[in-house]
Amino acid sequence: xxxxxxxxxxxxxxxxxxxxxxxxxxxxxxxxxxxxxxxxxxxxxxxxxxxxxxxxxxxxxxxxxxxxxxxxxxxxxxxxxxxxxxxxxxxxxxxxxxxxxxxxxxxxxxxxxxxxxxxxxxxxxxxxxxxxxxxxxxxxxxxxxxxxx
Numbered sequence: 001x002x003x004x005x006x007x008x009x010x011x012x013x014x015x016x017x018x019x020x021x022x023x024x025x026x027x028x029x030x031x032x033x034x035x036x037x038x039x040x041x042x043x044x045x046x047x048x049x050x051x052x053x054x055x056x057x058x059x060x061x062x063x064x065x066x067x068x069x070x071x072x073x074x075x076x077x078x079x080x081x082x083x084x085x086x087x088x089x090x091x092x093x094x095x096x097x098x099x100x101x102x103x104x105x106x107x108x109x110x111x112x113x114x115x116x117x118x119x120x121x122x123x124x125x126x127x128x129x130x131x132x133x134x135x136x137x138x139x140x141x142x143x144x145x146x147x148x149x
Contacts (some may be wrong), residue, residue: 007073011091013117015068015079016135018098021126028118041112064098067091081144086145092137099130 005122032039047055071091106123109115 001110004143005139006075007136010136011071011133011140012068012075014136015064015066015071017116018126018129018133019061019064019068021122022064025119025126034100041114045089063094067094075100076100085144088137088141092134095130095133095137099127099134102127102130 030039035114070087074087077084102123106120106127109120109123
């Protein structure tokens, strides 16, 4: 007898790893502060638009967090699993968007004049975790499509 893969469990763990890596990417960027150095890089953002940038960053963080919570609810509701089919599809496309947006971020981190190899390496790790999320999200979506109504 073959057991079905628990894509939802894998997705929850992958999103947790992704969120931790994303937080550490920011934390690592601020590490020079603890050694009396400036973490500042040349910014092209007008200071009057920083509020908008901060909100965008908050939303970018909250979407995976919300995804993690919704996956948990979907996986713990087996009696009404068909009601979560739309979420499985939407989640897959959200995961693709996050992977795609990591590519320019990785490239930007490599092109910064004083690029740090630890930050670039962490972005590569984030991209790889994102690809794993895509794979599991695809499997979870397909698994949900085969559920009986």
